[in-house]
Amino acid sequence: xxxxxxxxxxxxxxxxxxxxxxxxxxxxxxxxxxxxxxxxxxxxxxxxxxxxxxxxxxxxxxxxxxxxxxxxxxxxxxxxxxxxxxxxxxxxxxxxxxxxxxxxxxxxxxxxxxxxxxxxxxxxxxxxxxxxxxxxxxxxxxxxxxxxxxxxxxxxxxxxxxxxxxxxxxxxxxxxxxxxxxxxxxxxxxxxxxxxxxxxxxxxxxxxxxxxxxxxxxxxxxxxxxxxxxxxxxxxxxxxxxxxxxxxxxxxxxxxxxxxxxxxxxxxxxxxxxxxxxxxxxxxxxxxxxxxxxxxxxxxxx
Numbered sequence: 001x002x003x004x005x006x007x008x009x010x011x012x013x014x015x016x017x018x019x020x021x022x023x024x025x026x027x028x029x030x031x032x033x034x035x036x037x038x039x040x041x042x043x044x045x046x047x048x049x050x051x052x053x054x055x056x057x058x059x060x061x062x063x064x065x066x067x068x069x070x071x072x073x074x075x076x077x078x079x080x081x082x083x084x085x086x087x088x089x090x091x092x093x094x095x096x097x098x099x100x101x102x103x104x105x106x107x108x109x110x111x112x113x114x115x116x117x118x119x120x121x122x123x124x125x126x127x128x129x130x131x132x133x134x135x136x137x138x139x140x141x142x143x144x145x146x147x148x149x150x151x152x153x154x155x156x157x158x159x160x161x162x163x164x165x166x167x168x169x170x171x172x173x174x175x176x177x178x179x180x181x182x183x184x185x186x187x188x189x190x191x192x193x194x195x196x197x198x199x200x201x202x203x204x205x206x207x208x209x210x211x212x213x214x215x216x217x218x219x220x221x222x223x224x225x226x227x228x229x230x231x232x233x234x235x236x237x238x239x240x241x242x243x244x245x246x247x248x249x250x251x252x253x254x255x256x257x258x259x260x261x262x263x264x265x266x267x268x269x270x271x272x273x274x275x276x277x278x279x280x281x282x283x284x285x286x287x288x289x290x291x292x293x294x295x296x297x298x299x300x301x302x
Contacts, residue, residue: 021240023118024164030072031122038063038087038123042096044291045125045242046284047116047233049132050080051273052249053099055281059088072119074112076100080133080270085119090285092292096123103228104156105207111163114236121240127181127291128237131280133273134201134225134248135210137218141253144276146283147199147225148185149177149246152234154203160235176234181245181287188286189247194279199224201248203231212256225250247283249276 022028035041039061048055056062067073067083076083081100088095098116102108120128136145182198189196202218204210206228210218218226225248237244251272 021164023122023240026072027115027118027122030070030119034065034070034085035123037065038085038096040094041124042087042094042120043125043127044090044093044095044288045117045120045123045128046095046097047101047120047128047130048097048099049101049130049229049249049273050078051133051251051270052131052277052280053080053082054274055277055284056086056088056097056099058281058284059086059090059095059097062086062088070119073115074102074108076102077106078103079267080273087123090288093288095284095288096120096125101229101233103207104205104232105228110158110160110232113232114160114163117233117236117242118240121237121242126242127287128233128242128244129185129284129287130230130233130237130244130246132201132227132230132246132248133251133269134227135215136225136250136253137202137215137223139253139255141224141250142195143250143252143272144195145250146189146194146196146276146279147201147248147250148182148189148196148283149201149230149248150182150198151175151177152201152203152231153221153223154231156203156205156231158232160232161239164236164239176238176244177246178243181243181290184286184290185245185247185283188282189279192279192282194276194282196279197224199248201230201246202226204228210254215254215256219254226254245283245287247280249273249280
């Protein structure tokens with residue numbers, strides 16, 4: 001599969017459509033209620049995946065609201081997901097962070113999975129950094145490596161943005177993952193001493209990890225990492241006209257032909273992701289710096 005693998009859910013930023021598309025009323029109402037508690041609008045939105053929640057400590061002047069207190073977000077029951085909205089300042093940029101996410105395997109519908117990104121957009125974010133913990137599919141990978149996404153394969157196959165209304169026509173060409181943001185992310189991770197490469201993410205529904213046969217098939221299909229999140233968030237972000245960057249932390253490497261493949265436990269995934277947080281933090285800081293010099297009006301007006 002080429003590096004520029006595209007999702008069937010890619011949405012155009014065509015004139016007269018992207019600027020008019022907004023989060024649902026519930027997200028905008030939640031943003032209005034929370035704006036004072038969270039310190040105002042933000043420019044950069046972030047979703048922190050499994051084991052990466054402590055990256056909020058990098059923000060100054062932090063404000064925190066739990067998911068239930070938003071009146072819009074569902075609480076997460078997944079290991080390593082705190083279920084909080086945290087805002088603060090990183091350099092000259094106001095940042096809004098989802099400290100954890102909800103997943104399809106927790107029993108949530110598609111419209112619930114996209115609520116977090118809708119709230120970030122309603123709070124003014126135009127750029128979005130998505131992070132996740134993922135299984136590595138390439139034999140030359142190692143735990144702790146970062147994969148900056150160039151595309152994804154969606155094997156769950158839901159219309160993730162159906163709740164937002166009629167979908168605009170798909171563009172014939174383009175990227176779900178912004179090429180310039182991807183370059184910034186790769187360069188920042190490598191400057192921080194992290195091993196980082198571009199790659200393709202595959203979405204499966206979970207909650208069980210993959211079988212040996214599935215690992216072999218996914219590798220042949222062109223995926224580099226596999227996980228259980230992120231793609232719905234990409235779909236809604238692109239529908240709303242946000243620029244997206246995404247990074248996977250490789251927390252375990254599939255070795256389907258080993259005599260006794262390693263057993264993967266959720267707690268081990270959390271620890272492996274946390275150990276790679278420095279590289280993800282460098283990406284966060286670089287994107288915040290880029291947002292500070294390229295800030296434009298937010299896409300969603302209150």
